[in-house]
Amino acid sequence: MITFKKADFDCLELYNQIPMKVLVTRIIEVKKSGTGLGGIAYEFHEKDVRPYIKDFAEEGESAVRWKKEFDISHWALFMAFDTLKPIGGAVVAARTPSIRMLDGRDDIALLWDIRVDDHYKRQGIGHRLFTMAVDWSKEQGYQYLKIECQNTNLPACRFYEKHGAELIVVNEHAYGNGEVMFLWYLSL
Numbered sequence: 001m002i003t004f005k006k007a008d009f010d011c012l013e014l015y016n017q018i019p020m021k022v023l024v025t026r027i028i029e030v031k032k033s034g035t036g037l038g039g040i041a042y043e044f045h046e047k048d049v050r051p052y053i054k055d056f057a058e059e060g061e062s063a064v065r066w067k068k069e070f071d072i073s074h075w076a077l078f079m080a081f082d083t084l085k086p087i088g089g090a091v092v093a094a095r096t097p098s099i100r101m102l103d104g105r106d107d108i109a110l111l112w113d114i115r116v117d118d119h120y121k122r123q124g125i126g127h128r129l130f131t132m133a134v135d136w137s138k139e140q141g142y143q144y145l146k147i148e149c150q151n152t153n154l155p156a157c158r159f160y161e162k163h164g165a166e167l168i169v170v171n172e173h174a175y176g177n178g179e180v181m182f183l184w185y186l187s188l
Contacts, residue, residue: 108146
C-alpha cells in the first residue's frame with residue numbers, strides 16, 4: 001500500500017535511497033531570436049536524441065548533505081512509501097539566504113527536489129507529492145513556488161506546465177554543459 005506523509009529531516013538517509021534518474025530520449029531545443037532591448041523571443045521544439053540516462057545522484061545530489069550545508073528550518077520534506085520502502089519525495093526550500101535561487105525573497109518557496117522511483121512513475125505519485133508541496137507553500141503564506149528544470153528533462157517540463165506553472169526564465173548558459181535552465185513559477 002502506498003502512503004504519503006510530511007516527514008522529518010532525519011529521514012534524509014531514506015530519501016537518498018530514492019533513485020533520481022531520468023531517461024532522456026527527447027529534449028527541448030531552444031531557438032532564440034533577438035539579442036537585447038529590441039526584443040528577445042524563444043521558440044521551443046522537441047528534438048529526438050540518442051537515449052541516455054541522466055542520473056542526478058551521480059552529479060553529487062546527496063540529500064543527506066542538505067542538512068549539513070543549509071539552515072533547513074524553513075524547509076519541508078514530503079515522502080511516499082510502498083509499505084516501508086521509500087519510493088518518492090519532494091523537498092521545498094524557503095527563507096534560506098544562502099540559496100541564491102530564492103533571490104533573497106521571503107515570498108518565494110523553491111521546489112528544491114522532487115523524485116519518484118522509476119518503478120512507480122505514471123501512477124500519480126509525483127502529482128500527489130507536488131500537490132503536498134504546493135499546499136504547504138500556500139499554508140506558509142508564500143506567493144510563488146519556483147521550480148528549476150533543464151531542457152533535457154522533457155517529462156518534468158510537461159509535468160510543471162500541466163500543473164499550472166509558467167516558464168518565466170530561460171538561461172542558456174547556466175550549467176556550462178549545453179543544457180538550458182528553465183525556471184518555472186507557480187502562482188499560489
